[in-house]
Amino acid sequence: MAKREYSFYPGCSSQKKASAYNQWVSTVSICKELDIQLNEISDWNCCSASIGYAGGGELPRLVLSARNLALSEKEHPGQDLVATCAACWLATREANERLNHDAEMKTDANEALKEAGLEFKGEKKVRHLVEVLIEDVGYEEIKQHVKKPLADIKIAGYVGCQTNRPFGIAGESFENPVYLDKLVEVLGGTPVENYDKKVSCCGGALMFSEPEKSQALVKDILEAAYDGGADMIVTPCPVCQMNTEVYQEHINKKYGTKFNIPSVYYSTLMSVAFGQSAKEAALDGQIISAKKLEAIASK
Amino acid sequence: MSQAVEKYRNTFLREVEANVEEGQWVKMCMQCGVCSGSCPLGPHWEHPPQEIFMMIRANKREEVLTSSSMWFCTSCYNCIARCPRELPITHIMHGLAHYAQRQGLAPKELPTAKFAKRFWDNLLKKGRVNELQLGLQLYFMNGLAEGIKTSLKMQKVGLGMLKTKRMDPMEALGGHGCKDIKGLKAALNKAKQIEETKAAKALERLQSKS
Numbered sequence: 001m002a003k004r005e006y007s008f009y010p011g012c013s014s015q016k017k018a019s020a021y022n023q024w025v026s027t028v029s030i031c032k033e034l035d036i037q038l039n040e041i042s043d044w045n046c047c048s049a050s051i052g053y054a055g056g057g058e059l060p061r062l063v064l065s066a067r068n069l070a071l072s073e074k075e076h077p078g079q080d081l082v083a084t085c086a087a088c089w090l091a092t093r094e095a096n097e098r099l100n101h102d103a104e105m106k107t108d109a110n111e112a113l114k115e116a117g118l119e120f121k122g123e124k125k126v127r128h129l130v131e132v133l134i135e136d137v138g139y140e141e142i143k144q145h146v147k148k149p150l151a152d153i154k155i156a157g158y159v160g161c162q163t164n165r166p167f168g169i170a171g172e173s174f175e176n177p178v179y180l181d182k183l184v185e186v187l188g189g190t191p192v193e194n195y196d197k198k199v200s201c202c203g204g205a206l207m208f209s210e211p212e213k214s215q216a217l218v219k220d221i222l223e224a225a226y227d228g229g230a231d232m233i234v235t236p237c238p239v240c241q242m243n244t245e246v247y248q249e250h251i252n253k254k255y256g257t258k259f260n261i262p263s264v265y266y267s268t269l270m271s272v273a274f275g276q277s278a279k280e281a282a283l284d285g286q287i288i289s290a291k292k293l294e295a296i297a298s299k
Numbered sequence: 300m301s302q303a304v305e306k307y308r309n310t311f312l313r314e315v316e317a318n319v320e321e322g323q324w325v326k327m328c329m330q331c332g333v334c335s336g337s338c339p340l341g342p343h344w345e346h347p348p349q350e351i352f353m354m355i356r357a358n359k360r361e362e363v364l365t366s367s368s369m370w371f372c373t374s375c376y377n378c379i380a381r382c383p384r385e386l387p388i389t390h391i392m393h394g395l396a397h398y399a400q401r402q403g404l405a406p407k408e409l410p411t412a413k414f415a416k417r418f419w420d421n422l423l424k425k426g427r428v429n430e431l432q433l434g435l436q437l438y439f440m441n442g443l444a445e446g447i448k449t450s451l452k453m454q455k456v457g458l459g460m461l462k463t464k465r466m467d468p469m470e471a472l473g474g475h476g477c478k479d480i481k482g483l484k485a486a487l488n489k490a491k492q493i494e495e496t497k498a499a500k501a502l503e504r505l506q507s508k509s
Contacts, residue, residue: 012428015475017467019430019460043478045426048419050374053393054400054412055419058320060490067486112490116482165376166389174380201339201375205418208437209410210340210371217339246456287459 002037004136007076007124009068011088012046013238020085020238022285026267027084027129029280033145033271034137039076044068047091050162051205059108065095066109069126070118080125082132084267086162086237093126093167130169130236130266134179139186147275148299149188153292155269156192156225156233157181160240161201175199180234183266187273192228197221202243211250218243219251222259231292233263241265246287262290272297310505311360317501320394321387328352334378334388340371348378348388351395364404369396370411413440423484426477431470 013020014027031038045068046052048061056064069092072081083089099106100122110119133142157180163169169179176198181191200221203214221244225233235241245263252259264286271281278297283290315322328349335347345368346354354363369392378388396412399405405412414437421433438453439446460466467474477483 012422012430012475015427017464017470018475019465021465022463045477045483046422046428048422050389050393051411051415052419052422053397054405054415055423056487057397057401057491057494058394059494060487063486063490067483108493109490111493112486115485115489116479118482118486161373161375161377165380201373201377203339204373204375205414206340206371206373206411208434209414210343213340213343213371214373246459249455250452285463285465287456287463 003035004132005037005039005076005079006082006127006132007072007079008038008040009044009072009081009083009088009092010040011044011083011085011238013085019242022282023084023238023241023265023267025282025285026265026271026280029271029276029282030267030274033274033276034133034142036132036137038082039079041068041071041081042075043071047088049087049091049205059105059112061091062095062099062105063109063112065092066099066113066120067116067118068092069096069122069124070113070120073121073124074118080127080132082127082129084129084236084238086128086160086239089126089128090162090167096122096124096126128163128169128236130163130179133183134169139182142183142270143186146187146273148273148296150184150269150273150293150296151188153189154192154229154231155184155189156195156228156230157184157198158195158221158225158233158235158240158244158263159199160235160237161199161204162239163236164199180236180266184234184269187269189269189273192225192230195224195228195230197224202240204239204243207239207243207247211247212254214243215247215251215254218247219255219257219259222248222251222261223257225261226259230261232261232290234266234269235263236266248288260288262286262288262293264290264293268293311358311363312356313505314360314502315355315395315398317505318498319391319398321390322394324386324391325352325355327384327386329384331383333381333383334386337377337381338371339373339375339377343371344368348392351392361404363395364399364402365406366399367406367409369393369399370406370409370415372396410440423487425473425475426480426483427475429470429474431466431468431474435471 014024184191203217207214248259268281272293372392422428438449
């Protein structure tokens, strides 16, 4: 039996060959190393992220997350629900807290869920995988698994928005959360000090509908990473990762910049430092290759 | 226009309180402007959040609901984290956008309004978002010519995603989904029904008061 077990909500972007499939692959790898068992909620649905509001009203959106929670309660009693995607985590935790806080809303949600033969009880804790790593595993234990320290790599810890606000990781501040920097240090790398775009917005889903306005935001995030001497950016969020990586060429064309900086998940960093293969770390999922990590992985 | 509707329109704040997610908080805004100063797309808002709050209180129904403002919310939650009165501003903006859409007043050609609506319809189909179909729909939402232009511009990004196994062309034909999509849809329909019934009742109460 695994040392730690959780009910797991992967979310749409983590599915096979979806945009954050590399996050899923590297997450599976580090969990194996840390003896964490993630039990996938069997028939989970989309949480509607933070952009479903045009079509979905308040209650339907809460019911989406309540269904996932109800399934988790049924299938994995006693296990915390854990998500890796910022939006999945936020939506699920919010629904959990709001329904538990508002008896009338909970009754309404359950009346709707009855149509699917389910009931939301509200007896779970909803957590981000980062919380599991920091609180349950701990930096000390993570350090013990480091076989190939990320020596001489300078990394800008880009926390972004939804992993940080409105809930954030327990014990961290909204304006300057330091868990990614601490993690980088534990893995043997050097965090960029005073990375001033650490909690700035990348445009989120509006990258799709308002690309130019969002790319202007990403330009500043990348520029600040370069200013701090970063070799790469690390982030916990699928949207942050994609927005900071895949549009660099568009930004270069528009602004005459020469950005070409890898943006990786913390799980990829950890996997490489744990001595796992490039494939396990999902380095083949980088559109902008993380050459320094590839070199360590092939050592 | 009937007298009842006229009367009702004089109470836009109460309408918002009854119909908009977290609308009961609007009256708490003290106009400090920290939300507007903290908003990443703030300069693009026709009316920044604190102005929207004041406009609601000044009965500017049409101006608020037809505004493009709330559709520039990136859901970064900066405003919530910083609001000294702890208003759930992000939720109110989503709620106003949803209500404007439901009333048919949201600006029709606004890219984010179109995208947000397509996102919801996309997830409703199978219970999970089909990224490829959503992306393609998005490129072509302003017509064929612009769609082809956008597709060409995005070609390299698409190839990159394909090469790194972060996009699956087979998703165009169907792809991932919930097994119990029937149950999910029934639950969502029921939720919509409950919400609409409550909104109608709230509206009745409002009209009988004025």
